[in-house]
Amino acid sequence: MTISTTTLLNDVDLDAVAALTEAVRADAAAGATTWRADVTWRGAFRSAARVRGFADLPSDEPAALGGTDGAPNPVEQLLAALGHCLAVGYAANATARGIEITDLRVQVRGDLDLHPFLGLRPGHAGFDGISATVHLAADAPFDQLAALHEAVVATSPVGHTLSAPVPTTITLATTA
Amino acid sequence: MTISTTTLLNDVDLDAVAALTEAVRADAAAGATTWRADVTWRGAFRSAARVRGFADLPSDEPAALGGTDGAPNPVEQLLAALGHCLAVGYAANATARGIEITDLRVQVRGDLDLHPFLGLRPGHAGFDGISATVHLAADAPFDQLAALHEAVVATSPVGHTLSAPVPTTITLATTA
Numbered sequence: 001m002t003i004s005t006t007t008l009l010n011d012v013d014l015d016a017v018a019a020l021t022e023a024v025r026a027d028a029a030a031g032a033t034t035w036r037a038d039v040t041w042r043g044a045f046r047s048a049a050r051v052r053g054f055a056d057l058p059s060d061e062p063a064a065l066g067g068t069d070g071a072p073n074p075v076e077q078l079l080a081a082l083g084h085c086l087a088v089g090y091a092a093n094a095t096a097r098g099i100e101i102t103d104l105r106v107q108v109r110g111d112l113d114l115h116p117f118l119g120l121r122p123g124h125a126g127f128d129g130i131s132a133t134v135h136l137a138a139d140a141p142f143d144q145l146a147a148l149h150e151a152v153v154a155t156s157p158v159g160h161t162l163s164a165p166v167p168t169t170i171t172l173a174t175t176a
Numbered sequence: 177m178t179i180s181t182t183t184l185l186n187d188v189d190l191d192a193v194a195a196l197t198e199a200v201r202a203d204a205a206a207g208a209t210t211w212r213a214d215v216t217w218r219g220a221f222r223s224a225a226r227v228r229g230f231a232d233l234p235s236d237e238p239a240a241l242g243g244t245d246g247a248p249n250p251v252e253q254l255l256a257a258l259g260h261c262l263a264v265g266y267a268a269n270a271t272a273r274g275i276e277i278t279d280l281r282v283q284v285r286g287d288l289d290l291h292p293f294l295g296l297r298p299g300h301a302g303f304d305g306i307s308a309t310v311h312l313a314a315d316a317p318f319d320q321l322a323a324l325h326e327a328v329v330a331t332s333p334v335g336h337t338l339s340a341p342v343p344t345t346i347t348l349a350t351t352a
Binding site: 012044066067083110111117118125129130135171 | 184186188189200206211213221223235237239241247257258259260262263264266280283286287289291292294304305307308309310311313331332333337338339342344346348
């Protein structure tokens with residue numbers, strides 16, 4: 001009996017990332033991706049999102065906002081997406097640099113004034129500011145970690161989506 | 177025996193929304209909210225987000241991007257958050273206008289060029305564009321639904337967060 005074991009740094013399949021990078025380098029069109037989510041309203045402020053074949057992602061609002069508090073609300077999910085995205089960026093870039101991550105946590109918070117959402121004044125209804133603090137324990141000197149951090153921030157899809165003005169088109173298609 | 181039943185339009189607790197609106201109108205500081213998500217890396221491109229006391233929200237990447245494909249990825253979660261937010265906005269504003277919603281689905285899609293994420297060129301790593309199509313069946317004439325749509329788009333916290341440049345600060349705090 002032969003037992004074959006491969007230990008991957010940070011458990012990251014760097015070959016897959018390298019293969020994708022080479023494919024996109026060879027054919028720019030391979031880098032053009034489209035992502036989707038389909039949301040169905042479930043009554044009150046509850047809804048369910050379907051992404052590919054995964055189990056529905058539920059959403060609700062706290063009672064103070066008129067919801068039944070059955071799940072994180074949309075703005076909390078947005079903050080979670082940023083934290084997840086930074087974790088992926090750290091795992092990918094650290095592995096490419098040969099840095100082993102011992103522990104990685106990302107605390108995300110955002111401040112939001114409810115006046116526009118409640119219709120009390122017009123203007124920006126979104127987050128006024130978002131901050132993420134990355135708590136990293138890794139086997140590398142600080143200057144390497146600072147360079148790693150810079151690379152992650154410079155390439156974060158969710159981070160850039162939040163910090164840049166993204167053309168967002170919302171269209172009504174009545175069905176009855 | 178007395179049976180008391182209250183039927184809420186769209187199942188929405190409009191009294192709670194009205195009470196919050198009045199509280200914020202009376203004291204502007206009551207409209208200042210802070211939201212949080214704490215993300216923990218789980219190895220490879222897997223992570224888990226904790227929001228208040230809810231069950232962890234998992235995240236992963238597709239195999240083509242080097243992940244183990246165990247959950248929607250961060251950019252898909254971002255699109256889902258937009259769909260959820262629009263559903264809440266529709267439910268709240270329709271109810272305030274006395275419009276009954278029969279069916280509401282939101283299809284969200286976003287286009288993203290992987291070159292910056294993969295380090296193949298600098299620049300905007302986020303979505304280049306996001307579109308949401310709202311499929312609405314409701315008991316009201318089209319001009320009322322068009323006005324409803326306009327009100328929802330004008331007050332969507334996630335919609336505005338994506339379409340505006342939000343100050344986003346990402347800080348490294350090494351722990352070892």
